[in-house]
Amino acid sequence: MSKKQFDGSRQWPIWVLWFVVVVTAIYSCFAMRNNAIRNTDETMKNLMVNTSLQVHQHISETLRLMEKIASRVSQESIADPEKSVEELEPFRISNNLRNLSVAALDGTSWIATGESINLANRDYFEKAVAGESAVTNMVFTLTDGNAIGVYAVPITRNEQVVAVLWCSVPASDLYKQLGLAGMEHYGEVFIMDSEGNVVAQIKVEEVNFYNYVMQMDRKNLTEMQAMQQDIAQGRSNTRGMNLRQGDIRVYYYPIGVEDWWMVAEVPVSTVQKVSMEQIQVVVIASVVMLVTVTVTCQQIIKQSRKMARQLAHQLETDQLTGGYNDVYMRQNLPKVLQAEPDTKFVMLDFKINNLDALVKLEGLEETNQRLRNLHKAIQATLQPGEILVHHFFGSFMLLKRYDSMEQTLNCVERLSSLDSGAKMQFGIYRIEPGMEDFDTICMYTTVARGHLEENTNYGIYSNKLYQKDLEQDRLERAIQRGVEEKEFRAWFQPKYSADGSKLVGAEALVRWYQGDTVVAPYAFIPLAEQTGQIMDIDLCVLEDVCCQIRHWLDEKKQVVPVSVNMSRNYLDSDDFLKRIWTIVGKWQVPTRLLEFEITETSLEGNEQNLRRAISALHDMGFTVALDDFGTGYSSLKNLISMEFDTIKIDKVFVDGIGLQKWNNAVDYSVSLGKKLNAMIVAEGAETKEQCEYLQQKGCDAIQGYYFSKPLPKEEFEQLMD
Template structure:
């Protein structure tokens, strides 16, 4: 055995040497760049934080604006309700008293309340006469002049009224369409910005009128004039922007600016009416201060109008950044870069030593001293290339220790590690010197051995046997004597693998076959194994699909009383015809189902389908005997096995006596204690129990004595040769006699010839099953089967006799 030799990792050293020489400069640059990146990140974070604060301040401002407008609207609605509650024609004194309670007049001294009364044409003169007497102005009239069907003049105002008598329904009125919409929809309506005039000159667009209709009940007018729907007039408030801004007190440490525009009719051309960054009320187009990207914009919807609100901090972004934090980070990283580069330079002398230590850890397994997983895989690649050049074969051995986990769990990982060391030593001693040995991890080892022309496969078989023999010898560790075995899988290059990955995979599969065969043995990978494993994978895939598509079928083979020749039971047999694989035998797909866990779903499907067929036969009037189903070890180990059967019996209303459970001896061997308790519970429900394939396993008489079995089924292997093989004949007779002594009935499987039947009847066998009586029948064939027909006829005869 060759010890691991020193192969310096020259490619690693050569590739890193120029960089190691200037490593301190690289470190300095990297740390310095990290400092620059950190400073940029801090600046970005500061920027995002400022922008977030600016956005929040803008949202708070918009909330305040909405609250102020909503307060106007609520109080106008309240004033309208108050005017509706008055039972007499409205006078100025009444309107004044109601207006004095308007809360917002305390917050905004510039507010003016007004009332426009509805006046139909026929009531115009009465209205004018009434107003002239109430107001005391003999010249009061409705303007502009002209005959109209109806009028809505400004009637009362508080604290004063501008343009008394102005008809808001005239063509000269502002927002006439909004007023008409207000009258029909009974909702708040706000006008576009209105201009202020001083000495007849337009000063600014700084006023708004918020209006709400007043409707009176038609059955309680008391002399008041309304239209046909009860429209009495419009109550409203006129407020200016300066009064509104007094209520928008922003609380921000930084200077905050905003501007407002009306965008209801043309969002692309806003009408600006407020700008806090200017002293003038009408804001000019300041392209620099309010350039795109420097502010946050929102739209406020209120009373049929849309206001655009732009907000921003007055100071520039650069002036608000915390430069002290950013510069501190830059200084810290610069100092750190200098210190680290100096430290790296001090460590440069230890670089080569560290590299050598890293190489040893990569290539040598620290525990056993064998090649590591990394190294053995590199050696395998090189060995394949060398064998291809020399036309040699390469044997790849995959070794796995048997039951190593048990020793680890029982005595601890320290004992397990010491055992692995001793196993590695024995591997070195038993394999030839030219063999390459490595540890893949855990308790798995990989051995490579090139075969010369004169060395045949028989040499490898002898080597495998010798390895298993040596590994299986006792080990004395920490005062304990430990025993362990191993399983070996072998794959040959180039026959069964042209590359390292394929060789290791095939050797691993061969080792798994050795484990399956009982451990402590070896197995050579061949084409048959590959084809079998490939077919098993295909069977697994198609079987899962068959369960989903419900293409499996249950057939039923009669069990016949050998004395009366009557059918006394049925055994459910699974049949599978696949569109791709053809007919697949249960002997082939059941083991695959057990290995992959599909057997659980498959077993539940069989029991439920058997219950469904029993119900269908009962509905068709077909009398059938109890149906026996086979249960796997995996099914019986499930804690919900019994509850699942009970739920199916309850779901399909099937009597428990109509089901029989067959279990194999292997289940009893694996977990006899828990299995016994489960079988007792099943028996207490009224289901018959049978031990299947008795005599083919590690048959124990205690199973028959201690467990509540009703039947013993003799495997068809004995029945097939009962006439030709004296040993099978003697064993069959002994099983029948023993079972009868224990009050158990015996079922013989696989009866195909009359002479077999006569021999079994002579031995006193109770029940027979096989092609001599009947093949397995489909579920739809029960009504036409002679045995089932005879059973039904017998049942009907017994029923008639009971009635008589």
């Protein structure tokens, strides 16, 4: 055997060992890379889900706000959209909008700069004209070519679209409003539709993502087609592509609005940065010394874990406060609850309600510092196992140990006092055994925060409260359906002359006909007042009254005037007065047969609007009654200046007849009404003695159970025969 052959035979184990070392090192590096990618994928998935929910909520709230504004737009602005700019300016400024204006059905509109534009060829305008609320992809303005996002809702009157209310937000502001600001450190984040058209991004560079992908590298075709197929089937996923940043991971998730998708581009180099450094260490260590291979491999694993922790920490860290965010709470909440199964916990969801005012007063940076200081102060009070996260701008969630509700409310009081300028509202949910789902807990605390206890800044969750919230939601939808199906109809309570000899009028009282069931007003009026549906209900009643009066007139009955209630919620609405006139004209009802009742409490802080409404009703030929007189605090000046035709003495005074102080109150009310040349009607009379006293004191008419309870139309019309 030659020396050369011998040396070769001696070296082969070394080469084998080197081969094993290199293969092991490469395998370890790839494993580290893949592990980092898996961790990134999982974290990005959680982040996309959470952010998509916030985007969906923001868009829904904005559309609801627009619909609410649309319901209040004056007829003058509808007729002349140029005037809407001034009318809507306070709403535009308070909601930080670029433009807020009304567009006529031909697309004509004006913007804040005074320029006229035409939106007729815009998709969002066509949708709104068709009766749909719309939020657009990123579009370019007709005036300066800048990229904006647009919300548009129909303005309906008498169930017809008469104009369109639209607002625009600069693309960069829309990007921040939709909750995307703060995510840029993960990579490029934007929203697009299913065709790849970009909806919102911080820099307006690519209008269509698919076109951009193909321009970068034709090799992206296969992955792009797979992504398009996923989106067509509504399936979220992750794809690898090559763009200008190099190899990237593309994450996409449906938002649930229009056909929008949230897309994030995370460079693979970001994930691999630490991995590449360790690969160099492995190669150098393998070449320099075989003995250090084991140590080096261990170091690689250690650094891989460290990198994963660093990346996880970055994704779990709130960029504003430097503390934790929702991702951390979502991942660690079950761990905390499982680690201490015998410990009770409570979740506090609290929000600074006056944050917009603080930003306008102090500026964004000062407000951000206020939030950092608040976060730091709360963090200093936490016990082991308790978690504080900055939920979103100005909103926090706090997992606390629970001893008693008294202790929890003391905690709420302390938190409220940490920043005297911040007005906080709290939702409290004591976590039940077995409850670990973060999204469900968030829903419960949100429900609680939406139902604050009287004269407090907190709400406490209960199953009853949750069911009440669901029931109110169902009732609100049922009321809307009832309005559309005209299920709200009038019952009539007769008014008789003071001596009871003659029927002189009636008050229309609403009843809700749900199939064979008749629902009393107390079951739905409070919610309708709260949601603004009361105007539609009152108009349903008015239409039913006008229909019946027309029917009675056609049958030659001795028709008496009918009074219809008006709510203070819409007294300042020109549209409502016009709708009254439209309904009355439709049924050709003489105005002398209709009277509108306004409660005395409506006068409080509403004198100017009420005076204008009464004057308008008088101009139309109607009479106006002051209902529930004596229960409010109207001044003599208001009573004189508003020129009520009828004053109705409230039942509480009639009930007191027989006691001198109540007799005096009735005497005063009748005397005052007579001096104002008003007709005096007493409500709620139930006894003969009450009626005799009221007749003696000069009341013109009496309404109450002594004569008749409220009657359905079939029974009431018999009284006119």
